[in-house]
Amino acid sequence: MDKEKVEQLKIQMQQWLNEAEEFINHIPLLNRIFLLELYYWAILLLIIRLFKRTTSNTIVLAGLSGSGKTYLFYQLRDGSAHQGTVTSMEPNEDSFILHSEEDKKGKLRLVHVVDVPGHSRLRPKLDEFLPQAAGVVFVVDSVEFLPNCRPASEYLYEILTKASVVKKKVPVLLLCNKVDKVTAHTAEFIRKQLEKEIDKLRTSRTAVSDADISNEYTLGVPGEPFAFSQCHNRIIVAEASGLIGEISQLEKFIRENVKP
Template identity: 65%
Template sequence: MEKLEDLKILAEQWLHQGIEFVQQVPQTPLYASIVVLLLTTIWFLSIRLFRRAKPNTVLLCGLSGSGKTVLFYQLRDGSSHQGAVTSMEPNEDTFVLHTENTKRGKTKPVHLVDVPGHSRLKSKLEEYLPRAAAIVFVVDALEFLPNCRAASEYLYDVLTNASVVKNKVPVLLCCNKTDKVTAHTKEFIRKQMEKEIEKLRVSRSVISAADITNDFTLGIEGELFSFSHCLNKVTVAEASGLTGETDQVQDFIREYVKP
């Protein structure tokens, strides 16, 4: 009888130990799976948020009269809205590029901002630069030589802007108005502007020595300036906003604002 009692106690002890074991063992994987589930959810959510936050702002900038407003309407509506006057306010809109309207499938809208070239509105450009995913710097290829210095100074300011350097914002040097045979080629414009920026680099470093701060210095010390020395990618293209030859501009926009 006593033996039977002992056996009963032993069985009860085993049962208790078994229950404790069963309670302990499955809990570890349970916690682990909850943590894994939570982490995966956070990961997926952050990917979604990150994707949504990706900038889609493209800036059109350059001297007054270079053809930014005409280009803006050409990209949006497929027409040039002839008779554009000097813009006094930034012109901005979010849209799917006109040539993509007929395409099936997803096309991400682009937030395009045409920043007037008037010198009084320069502060406006500084407001938009930190938000830019890409910059189209428009140059008048017809009236290029008389404007070469001013255009190079403007481009120098863009390329040395703190947020442009920090975010490595890609820049397209868009040689516009190539519908006219007298327009300069993009190679000529690139070389002339590199030479002009080289001069500015030297003169501005002298000014900087007198304690006027420049955001950043451009190029490689001891070497003649070339756009390929910039930390951000600078490419050159030809376009005609007036006749709608904007393929290279659209390709550039789509490279940085993925459909």
């Protein structure tokens, strides 16, 4: 629950308390005590429900075009990558029970997954979904990583410095996709290269304008090489293959942040 909602709730509660006091003052003492206790219990239950209601179930898939986000989206939903062969120009968005959990007994919470297009002109759409995110999955193509290392680092830098991500400490999964390919780079290699590139970026962006600073958080520790462990929010590195359906680490991340 953000600060604005908390303040609104405080104002509303104070109004309720004032009205209740005025009403209770005209009631006999024993009845007054009973009603007062009942009233406070009602407010407590309301607060609990409000907090539960604002717990997000949204997982945002982000990354460059061609990284395999859409394959992953359909694997999560359908257990198949059959619709993930075309580059997305609009966000793929749906709420569903994870395909791997369809046979599980008991009540499972729906996951709202948003696959945001990776084209640079369409990235502003990301800002529509980040404020509601319970977790962000940044997908990297492990095969074509080196030629895309710089643009991937720039995109990841933008996400990691967003106020909507930093303030709420939204966990980020750095998912190295297509690891089933022989020419795929390892997750450890990708992590180190991204850290090096982000370190260069934060150095080159120290002279940004005041307007930019107001919308951006700085990364890392001054005077030290950048590492993901320095981020305010948790950064996890994992592997997957959307094409063959090896997404267990992705599913684990989702269920850690969207409880059943």
